[in-house]
Amino acid sequence: MSTINSDFSDHFGSHWIKIKFYNEKPKTEAELLRNVRFCEATKEAIMHPVLLDKKSISCEGAKHAFGWDSHIYSPLKMCQESRDIKNSLLTSLFTSVPRMKRSINYIGLNIEGDPDLVMSYMPPEEVMKVVNIYQNNAGKMLDVSITSMMSICGGIAVNTYTKNKICISFGCDDSRKYAEIGRETMAIGIPKKMFNMFVN
Numbered sequence: 001m002s003t004i005n006s007d008f009s010d011h012f013g014s015h016w017i018k019i020k021f022y023n024e025k026p027k028t029e030a031e032l033l034r035n036v037r038f039c040e041a042t043k044e045a046i047m048h049p050v051l052l053d054k055k056s057i058s059c060e061g062a063k064h065a066f067g068w069d070s071h072i073y074s075p076l077k078m079c080q081e082s083r084d085i086k087n088s089l090l091t092s093l094f095t096s097v098p099r100m101k102r103s104i105n106y107i108g109l110n111i112e113g114d115p116d117l118v119m120s121y122m123p124p125e126e127v128m129k130v131v132n133i134y135q136n137n138a139g140k141m142l143d144v145s146i147t148s149m150m151s152i153c154g155g156i157a158v159n160t161y162t163k164n165k166i167c168i169s170f171g172c173d174d175s176r177k178y179a180e181i182g183r184e185t186m187a188i189g190i191p192k193k194m195f196n197m198f199v200n
Helices: 004-012 038-047 060-065 073-082 087-096 124-138 153-163 173-178 192-198
Strands: 016-022 050-052 106-109 117-122 167-169 186-191
Touching: 004 016, 004 117, 004 124, 004 192, 016 038, 016 153, 038 050, 038 060, 038 106, 038 153, 038 173, 060 153, 117 124, 117 153, 124 186, 124 192, 153 167, 153 186, 186 192
Parallel strands: none
Antiparallel strands: 016 106, 016 117, 050 106, 117 186, 167 186
């Protein structure tokens, strides 16, 4: 039986990952992961469905992006230790990264059912094809904002979901390492309301 992520794979190649946010724990046989980064979990989801909760995530930035940590200090300290940026600028950049606006308790990756969005790690040429289709259907240019912090959790997953728009990311140092994003690859997210624009 065809699923939305396989439909996207048929049209554009690459692996596509279904992402769904939940308040209640879904009925699924997907593995509940522990001690992973969200970007790392997306790599796992290519091989088998996975489920995440607050205890799953080891990355302070992802906890902040998903609304699972109300304190800015821990993820900001993590960023300060790995970046040579003035504190005032780092704080401004950090607080501009999208954060989940409603309470969620679980995140499903490639589990059964309709997702809130799909994402993929794709070569730029394939991303260009997505952008071309969007422009032809929407009649306007794709407006994107790109961050190099919390780029997959906040910049793709949360941003695509909360703003209901296509989001693009070059990744961040951690996501390129832990999700094993190749140098020739970038990330893209597409919200549910736009699925029919790309696959029928």
